[in-house]
Amino acid sequence: MESLLSGQLLFAALVLGGLYALIALGLNLVYGTMRLLNIAHGDLLMIGGYGAFWCFTLTGMSPLLGLPVIAAITAGLGIALYYLLFRGQLSSGKPIPQIEANSLLLFFGVSVVTQNVIALAFSATPRAYRYLDDVYHFGQVAMTGNRIAALAIALTCLVAIILVLNRTMFGMSIKALIQNRDAARIVGINVERVQLTSIALGFGVAGIAGGLVSMAEQISPFMGFPFTIASFVVIIMGGLGNVFGGIIAGFLLAFIEIYAVALTSANMRSILLYGIFVAVLILRPQGLLGKARQS
Amino acid sequence: MTPSLLVTDLTACYGEVQVLKGVSLTARSQGVTAVIGSNGAGKSTLMRRLAGLLPPTGGQITFEGQDISTLASHDLVARGVVLVPEGRLIFSDMTVFENLTIGAVNPRARADRDNTLETVFDFFPRLKERRSQLGGTLSGGEQQMLALGRGLMANPKLLLLDEPTLGLAPGIAKQIFQIIPGLVKLGLSVILAEQDVHKTLAIADYVYVLENGTIGAEGLSADLQNDQRIKDAYLGA
Numbered sequence A: 001m002e003s004l005l006s007g008q009l010l011f012a013a014l015v016l017g018g019l020y021a022l023i024a025l026g027l028n029l030v031y032g033t034m035r036l037l038n039i040a041h042g043d044l045l046m047i048g049g050y051g052a053f054w055c056f057t058l059t060g061m062s063p064l065l066g067l068p069v070i071a072a073i074t075a076g077l078g079i080a081l082y083y084l085l086f087r088g089q090l091s092s093g094k095p096i097p098q099i100e101a102n103s104l105l106l107f108f109g110v111s112v113v114t115q116n117v118i119a120l121a122f123s124a125t126p127r128a129y130r131y132l133d134d135v136y137h138f139g140q141v142a143m144t145g146n147r148i149a150a151l152a153i154a155l156t157c158l159v160a161i162i163l164v165l166n167r168t169m170f171g172m173s174i175k176a177l178i179q180n181r182d183a184a185r186i187v188g189i190n191v192e193r194v195q196l197t198s199i200a201l202g203f204g205v206a207g208i209a210g211g212l213v214s215m216a217e218q219i220s221p222f223m224g225f226p227f228t229i230a231s232f233v234v235i236i237m238g239g240l241g242n243v244f245g246g247i248i249a250g251f252l253l254a255f256i257e258i259y260a261v262a263l264t265s266a267n268m269r270s271i272l273l274y275g276i277f278v279a280v281l282i283l284r285p286q287g288l289l290g291k292a293r294q295s
Numbered sequence B: 001m002t003p004s005l006l007v008t009d010l011t012a013c014y015g016e017v018q019v020l021k022g023v024s025l026t027a028r029s030q031g032v033t034a035v036i037g038s039n040g041a042g043k044s045t046l047m048r049r050l051a052g053l054l055p056p057t058g059g060q061i062t063f064e065g066q067d068i069s070t071l072a073s074h075d076l077v078a079r080g081v082v083l084v085p086e087g088r089l090i091f092s093d094m095t096v097f098e099n100l101t102i103g104a105v106n107p108r109a110r111a112d113r114d115n116t117l118e119t120v121f122d123f124f125p126r127l128k129e130r131r132s133q134l135g136g137t138l139s140g141g142e143q144q145m146l147a148l149g150r151g152l153m154a155n156p157k158l159l160l161l162d163e164p165t166l167g168l169a170p171g172i173a174k175q176i177f178q179i180i181p182g183l184v185k186l187g188l189s190v191i192l193a194e195q196d197v198h199k200t201l202a203i204a205d206y207v208y209v210l211e212n213g214t215i216g217a218e219g220l221s222a223d224l225q226n227d228q229r230i231k232d233a234y235l236g237a
C-alpha cells in the first residue's frame, strides 16, 4: 500500500499521461476536423521512434534535436495521405458515417503497409538505445533523465497547442470546424487549409511522441497498435473531437493504467487497456467528459 | 438600378436530384431583393448555392461584374457575399463573443473587427449583455440575432438572409425584420428568402416568386401587391 502512495508511481503516471494526451490530441484533431478514424496513428509513433533511433545511432546527435525533423517527416506523410487518399472523399459531400468507415479501411491499409515496410527495411527485431538514462533522485523518487525530458517536452507541446487553439484566429478556426463543419464554411473559414494543417499537426505531434517513447522503451515495427488503442480509448473517454476533454482523459487513462498494473501485474496491461476500451464503448460511448460536436 | 449580383440560368442538385432548374435573378445594389416561395420551393437551395456551399452544376453568378460561379465559400465570404443560414447554425459551444469573432475570420473583415463589433452591438444590445454566454444557451430570437451579428462581422456587401424569422415569436420576428432596412442604410445589399408574403412585400424593393425550382413570377413589390395571381396563390382570400 505504501508503494502506491509513493511519488514513483505518480511520476510514471504523469510521464505516460503526457504522452497519451499528446498522442490523443493528434488523433482528435484529425478526427474532429475531418472525421477520419486514423487506425494507423500508433504507427506514426513507431516511425518517430525509428527516426530518433537512427538519428542517435548514426549521427550520435541527441534524438531531442532530431524531433523537429521527425515531426516534419510524419507531418509530410500526413499531407501526402491527405492529397492521395482523403481530399477527394472529403469534398465529395459523402455522408459522415461513410467517410468514417472508408477512412478506417484506408488507414488500416496504411498501417499494414507501414509496419511491413519498416520491418523489411530495419528487420522486425526490437531495438533500443541509451540516451539520458542517468538516474536522478528527488526525495524517494528515482527518475531517469529521458523520462523527465519526455514529460517536459510533452507538456510544452500540449501547452503550445492549447495556446494556439485558444488565442489565435487559426486555432479558433480549427475549433469551429470541429464543432460545425457547415457553419465553419458559412463564416468563411478556408476549410481545406484548416484540414491540411490539422492532419500535419496531428501527424507531426505523433512523430514527436514516438521519438520521446523511444528514449525510454524499445522500439519495433509493431509497437504502434497498443498506442492506437490507447489513443482511441482516450479520445472516446474525452468525448470525440473534444480536444480539452482528450487531454484530461489522457492523464486519466495513464493513472488508471499505472496504478492498476501496480496493484496487479504487468501482464494485466493489455487486458486492462482493451477492457477499458470495451467498457467505455458500452457504458458511455459519448465520452466521460461530454461531446464537442453538434449533430 | 445597379445590380449587385446577377444570376443566370442557375441550377443546383443534391446528388441526382435537381432542385434548381434554371433560376435567373438580379439583386439590386443597396436594396432588398426578396425570393418568396412555399416550403420546399428551393429557397434555401438557392441561398446555399449562392454562398458556395453546393457544388456548381450549371449557370452563372456575377458579383460586382466578376464571375464567381465556381468560387469556394471562403472566397465568396472574402469578397463580401455572406449567408445568414436558415436554422442559424451558430457555434453552440462557443461564447457569443467567440461566435462574433470567428465571423470576422476573412482577411477583409479582420482588420476592422473592433469597429464592426461596436456596430453589431449597436444593432443588438442584447448580444453585448450576453457576450460571455455560450451560443447554445441563448433563446431562439437571441440565436438569430447572433447569426445576423456573425454575418455582419464578416463585413458583407451582399447579405443572404434565409428565413431569418422562422420559428420565432411574432414580437421578435418583427424586431428582426425592422433591422433589415437599417442594414441597407449601411450600404448593404440584401437577398431575403421568405415564406411570409405580407411581411416581405412591406420591406422588399423587388420580389421573385420561386416555385419548384424556377422563377414563376417577379415584379416590384408595389406591383405584386396588386397582382391577382399572387393574391390568389399567396395572400389568401
Ligand SMILES: Nc1ncnc2c1ncn2[C@@H]1O[C@H](COP(=O)(O)OP(=O)(O)O)[C@@H](O)[C@H]1O
Residues within 6 Å of the ligand: B014, B017, B019, B037, B038, B039, B040, B041, B042, B043, B044, B045, B046
Ligand atoms: N440536403 C438535401 N438533400 C436532398 N434533398 C434536399 C436537401 N435539402 C433540400 N432538399 C430538397 O430540395 C427541395 C428544396 O428544398 P429547400 O431549398 O430547402 O426549400 P425551401 O428553402 O424553399 O423550403 C426540397 O424538395 C427538399 O426536399
Ligand SMILES: [Mg+2]
Residues within 6 Å of the ligand: B043, B044, B045, B086, B163
Ligand atoms: Mg428553406
